[in-house]
Every structure is written in structure tokens, then in C-alpha cells.
Amino acid sequence: MTSLPVQPSPRRLGLVIDLDICVGCHACAVNCKEWNSGGVSAPLTDLLPYDAEPDGVWFNRVHTYEVGEGAEGRTVHFPRSCLHCAEPACVTVCPTGASFKRAEDGIVLVDEDLCIGCKLCSWACPYGAREFDQDAGVMKKCTLCIDRIYNETFAPEDRQPACVATCPASARHFGDLGDPTSDVSRLVANRGGYDLMPEMGYAPTNKYLPPRPRQQSAGCTGAPEKLAPAAPAPGGLLGWLDRLLSR
């Protein structure tokens, strides 16, 4: 059924990605590929992987942007994956019922046994979240690691998406964005988290945290502006020589 859930649960699982912290190491993308090459969406086909023009299915891609000019310019690393939107047109355009949004937690999934591979859903997504697996003939996308987050064979602390678990800088957070008291919701509120392309009207669940304002001076660290000499000026002959040579 590609109609959206009539009575969606207030639970909205998703990610919060901190663009201030992300160092662009691509570990999230690599671990996503690694996990999902063996998970429910397996295989994430690679075509000509050792060729000059390799091509393959990835659910997570890290872009790097230059923003601003001159002294105000900065480099921002930008991981891009499915935002598990509240109004996902990728779901409603699906002619077969393969694409669906779960009522219980808002995760957007593809039933690969129903997908006919018409690709219309990928055209309906402004964020480029869906990638067609040419080999399997079906569309694939981020599952929010549904086979990890509900996996009871995992220790509770490991029940989070592969991209979040692996991030060495802790730039990625996973939680319930429908619950205003959750850690992720508070993070969004405190840091001014925002939606990508809100003008499209897809109401993404995932939020991005903006880079913090650049510090223009070191004053706020509490360090004095000039360092005082560690030892008092020497007297006697050495002191005389020091004064003489300092002229």
C-alpha cells in the first residue's frame, strides 16, 4: 500500500547529522555499505568495481562543499542519505505498493519482492536517496538499519544504525525525533537543527545541525593576549648583556 499511514505513530525514528563536527572521513558511508552488503538489502551491487569507472549502490554519500568567500569561507562535509520524510512522494508515486512508510516508526522502506524497477520513486525524491540496483532490477535505499536497531541479538548500545555506530567524531545521532524530550530532539532544539529543502514540502525527519560560528579571536579560551616571561629578568653580567643585545 503506497498511501501514507492514516494514523502514523508519533514515533519518528531518524538521524541528526552535525555539520560542525563531521570531518568528511566517509566512515559512515563505508560502514553503511559494509553492513548493508550483508543485511536485508543485500547485495548492494557493485558493477565493474576494479575498473576505471566503477559504479555501485550506496545508501550514504559524503559530499564536501566550499561555502562563503575569503576569510569567511569554509569547508563543510555533508553526508547525504534518506531523510525518512513525513510526506515522502517516493512512496505515494509507487505503482506497485513496494514502497511504503511504516506507521509504527516512520521508516521508509522498499519491499524488493514487489518492486518492478520502474524508477519513478527515485525521480520523486529531491534528495537522491534512492539508488537502482541494475543487477537485482529493483530500487534500494537506506533502511535506517532496521535489521540493527530492532536486533535483539545485539547489546542494547549497539542497536543503532551502522553509520551512527561507526562515526569516529560522533557527528551522527540516532533517535526518536517525534518525541520532543528525546536526546536528538533536544540537540536539534539547542543547536538550531534544520530541514533540507523545506520548500519541497516533504517534511524530512532527519535534521542537520549547522556549523557553529567561526571564532575570530582566541580571547574566549581564557588565555592572556601576551605571554609574561616565565622567569624574572636576570641581573649582573648576564642581565647587562641581555639589555645591551636587546637594543
Add this chain to the structure above:
Amino acid sequence: MIAATASSLENPCIPHYPSSSSRPPPARATACWPSSILAPLDVLPADWRFGFVALALALGAITVGLLASLFHLGHRERAWRALSQWRSSWLSREGVAAIATYLPAAAFGILWIFLGKVSVIAGALAALCAIVTICCTAMIYQSLKPIPRWHNGWVLPNYLLAALMSGALCLALVVQPFGPHPGISALAVAAVAMAAIAKVGYWRAIDGESATSTSGTATGLGHLGEVRLFEAPHTSQNYLLKEMGFAIARKHAIKLRRIALVAGYGLPFLLSIVPLLASGWPGSIAAFLAAPLGMSGIFVERWLFFAEAKHAVTLYYGRSAI
């Protein structure tokens, strides 16, 4: 006898985008045929042979269009599933409407060809189903917000008028052996003119529209300054770039628009006037030239329709605005 209709049926699935030189242009252009399901007031001949040729052409084109749409699917054997989600999906609605068109069209054809009776009800129903199908096709594109050049009110009238034009040109051709039919010729002239006006209006609208989204809104970093791609996530092409990325036709858009306008609309318009002025062989020759020219014009404009579409995902890959 009642007036007939032109129905056009397109490939009910999204086509391959002509983004790389190795990719053939969309099959739908050839399938964009109005299938002159006709039932005219004294406008058309009641001859059963005419009915047979016109209906065979129309239903044949519809069938080719439907089959063509199957060939780009990842799983053709599951195509029947596409008829299930008509509640939410325009693509599903298109499939249902296209198949539904066969029933009244077949009834209309059987009554006419074998029983010599032109059924008003069957003809009108076939016409209605055909028009509904074209509307669904247009809405598949018009409903896609990530492509502002499709997400506008010009798309639906353009699909309807292009279908009417190609149908009328075909009808004017098929009717030639059955003597002069000024009504059909007049319909062709009017349809070509209306289709051309709608197309030019569409081009002007998309050229004049301001950006819907920018790399700033796509990344949410616009408030910090201009957002430029420094490093792409991957070194070679991926599905997104091959499917929605860059198109050769875009480079030649202005030239292709002129070709479509002159060869695809202008010449068929002038040629369609000839049968109104001169009956006999000059009119017939003109009609035989007008139909393929009109088809080629629709083929070019439809190719441009895809090539000039800018998808929002390209904002993440270096485009600054769509």
C-alpha cells in the same frame, strides 16, 4: 453518428532519461500517438474499411506504447502489480486507464466493422478513457516536485494538445483515400496551432521561472554564503548522475526548439491547410507529409521535455539552482 475522439497513449512508465550518448531517446515519443477512435458526425466516412484502418492504427499504437513501457522495467514479470496502487499513484492510474480503454474501443470497433453500426456510447466511452489516460500520463510528470520544469500547469494541456495534434494528423492521413473531408483537415490545422501555442507557452514559462531550490537550500548552508561543490562523494558516475544528471540535448536546446517549431509544428500546419484549398492529389500528398513531420516534431519536443528538466538532486552535485 457521433464525434470521435483522438486518444493518445503513452508508455505508462517513466522512460529512460536520455542523459548519456549511449542511451536511446525515450520510446514514449513514438508511442505518443493519438489513436483516432473516431465516430464522427458526418465528418468521417462511415465506410467499415476506414473504421478498420483507423482503429487498427490507434489500438496498435496503444499496444506498442504499453509493450514499450514494459521493456525498461527491472522486473517485467511483475508489471501487473503496477495496476494496484491507483489510489495514490498517477503511474498506476495511467496503467488502469490505458487498459480500460481497450474495452469500449473494442466494442466500438466490432460494432462498426462487423455490424456496420456506429455506437455513440461506445465511441464516447472510448474517447473518455483515452483522455483520462493522457491526463494520468501528464500528471505523472506534473506531480513531481523535484523537477520544477515539470511541476507546473503547462504540462497537462501540452500533453492533451500534443495528443490531439498527432491524432488529428494521422486521421487526416488515413481519411485521404475516402475523398475530401474538410472537417478533419480543419481539425488538424486547429490542433497543430493549439499544440504549438501550448508548447511555446511552456518554453517561455520554464525560461522565465525563478529558481525553486538552490544549493543553499539543498544543504541548508546558504546563509553562510555561496555553496560550491568542492569534492564529489565518488570519482565516477553513479545511478543518480546517469539517470538525472547531464544531458546532451540541453546543450543544443535552442537549436532543437527551432527544429521542433519549424519542422514539427510550422510545416504540418501549412501542409494541413493544403487539403482545405485543393482537393485531390495535392491535398493527399500534403497530408502524407504532415503526419510524419508532426510526429518527428513531437519526438523532438518530448526529448527536450526530458533533457531540459533539472532534477533537485543535481544541486548536491554542483548545480547552483533549479
